[in-house]
Amino acid sequence: MENAIFIFVFFYTMYYLITGFSTYCWDTLHGKGLITTFSKHLSDKEYYNCVLAIVLSLVSFFYLSEIVLLLTAVIKKEKNIPWNVDKVKLIFNDMVRGYKLTFMANYLGELIGKIILLDVFWKIQPYFQHLSLFTTNFAWYSWVYAYLVWELSTWVWHYGAHRVRLFWCLHSPHHAPEDLNTTVAWVHFFAEGFYSSAVQLIILMLLGVQPKMLLVIMAIETSWGTFIHAGERSFKKGRLGILQHLIITPSHHRVHHAKNPLYMDTNFCTFLPFWDWLFGTLQPQRDEVKLEYGITRKMEPGNFMDFYFGEIVLLWKDVKNAQGLKNKILYLVKPPGWSLESVEHTASTVRGNFLKINPALGVTSRQLLFQKIGRRL
Numbered sequence: 414m415e416n417a418i419f420i421f422v423f424f425y426t427m428y429y430l431i432t433g434f435s436t437y438c439w440d441t442l443h444g445k446g447l448i449t450t451f452s453k454h455l456s457d458k459e460y461y462n463c464v465l466a467i468v469l470s471l472v473s474f475f476y477l478s479e480i481v482l483l484l485t486a487v488i489k490k491e492k493n494i495p496w497n498v499d500k501v502k503l504i505f506n507d508m509v510r511g512y513k514l515t516f517m518a519n520y521l522g523e524l525i526g527k528i529i530l531l532d533v534f535w536k537i538q539p540y541f542q543h544l545s546l547f548t549t550n551f552a553w554y555s556w557v558y559a560y561l562v563w564e565l566s567t568w569v570w571h572y573g574a575h576r577v578r579l580f581w582c583l584h585s586p587h588h589a590p591e592d593l594n595t596t597v598a599w600v601h602f603f604a605e606g607f608y609s610s611a612v613q614l615i616i617l618m619l620l621g622v623q624p625k626m627l628l629v630i631m632a633i634e635t636s637w638g639t640f641i642h643a644g645e646r647s648f649k650k651g652r653l654g655i656l657q658h659l660i661i662t663p664s665h666h667r668v669h670h671a672k673n674p675l676y677m678d679t680n681f682c683t684f685l686p687f688w689d690w691l692f693g694t695l696q697p698q699r700d701e702v703k704l705e706y707g708i709t710r711k712m713e714p715g716n717f718m719d720f721y722f723g724e725i726v727l728l729w730k731d732v733k734n735a736q737g738l739k740n741k742i743l744y745l746v747k748p749p750g751w752s753l754e755s756v757e758h759t760a761s762t763v764r765g766n767f768l769k770i771n772p773a774l775g776v777t778s779r780q781l782l783f784q785k786i787g788r789r790l
């Protein structure tokens with residue numbers, strides 16, 4: 414049944430992706446499309462929108478190219494088998510492994526979006542406006558400040574989403590795919606926006622970020638946030654050369670999506686790695702530790718209900734079985750993996766144990782800098 418829905422969703426989504434992208438390319442070739450968008454923003458002096466127009470076109474290109482690359486790789490893998498029903502089934506199964514869960518989550522989000530307003534951020538923003546202690550101007554340094562505050566707010570909600578089990582239930586579908594590609598950026602539990610927006614708005618408004626700046630910042634965040642999900646089929650290494658020392662790259666975000674003990678609960682930022690660096694959660698990809706994507710619990714492969722609601726069901730069971738109100742609340746607020754009996758399975762214990770044996774793999778530039786300062790003092 415789920416596979417039948419996937420076939421429908423796959424063709425429906427692909428139809429809109431391909432027709433949208435090809436029409437835009439065709440228009441561009443005829444002097445409109447991207448050229449019109451670009452020149453309009455240029456004449457309006459909205460330079461950031463010029464950059465975004467290119468980035469968004471590239472992101473659409475990545476969606477499609479990754480799907481084509483997977484399809485070609487799968488067909489190549491099965492090249493010795495003659496074309497028949499079994500071969501089509503094998504190819505279909507590989508497509509299911511790569512795209513079923515992300516396509517279905519995206520479609521579900523679209524369906525629910527028609528009932529519940531998902532752009533909750535702007536809906537609730539006015540309620541947080543009065544928290545502002547001051548409001549920044551539009552000078553260049555205010556933009557730098559605003560972006561850093563935005564990243565701080567991202568770091569805080571994202572850290573909470575990994576460290577508080579109730580919020581992890583909302584965030585875990587984003588981490589469940591075992592194949593990383595740009596469509597993973599589509600996967601967000603429909604209610605996650607209520608939590609993340611509230612946390613971000615408290616920080617942003619308190620620290621005086623001008624709301625109008627957020628339109629620009631969110632556009633950069635969304636397009637870069639999609640791009641960093643590009644998988645190995647698009648960018649083998651994804652380290653982006655010297656840029657890896659300045660911004661979050663696909664390699665950084667691959668680490669964030671990996672379930673290896675070394676990589677658990679690291680790299681929470683989206684564009685600027687500053688807060689990860691400062692709070693000690695920045696973890697570069699190590700060649701010695703091969704990335705394994707997904708979450709640590711056993712999942713039913715390809716089962717959408719388990720993928721989307723599995724963590725909620727498990728939390729419900731733990732809360733139900735816990736004795737007394739205090740213990741029930743503890744299950745809601747303690748980190749995933751925590752139980753009344755032990756903390757052995759929490760990410761910080763698992764990572765800590767790994768680092769005791771392999772301390773060099775976790776050393777970051779921040780630790781080296783702090784060690785240097787420590788030696789000088």
Ligand SMILES: [Zn+2]
Binds near residue numbers: 587
């Ligand atoms: Zn995450």
Ligand SMILES: [Zn+2]
Binds near residue numbers: 597
């Ligand atoms: Zn992600």
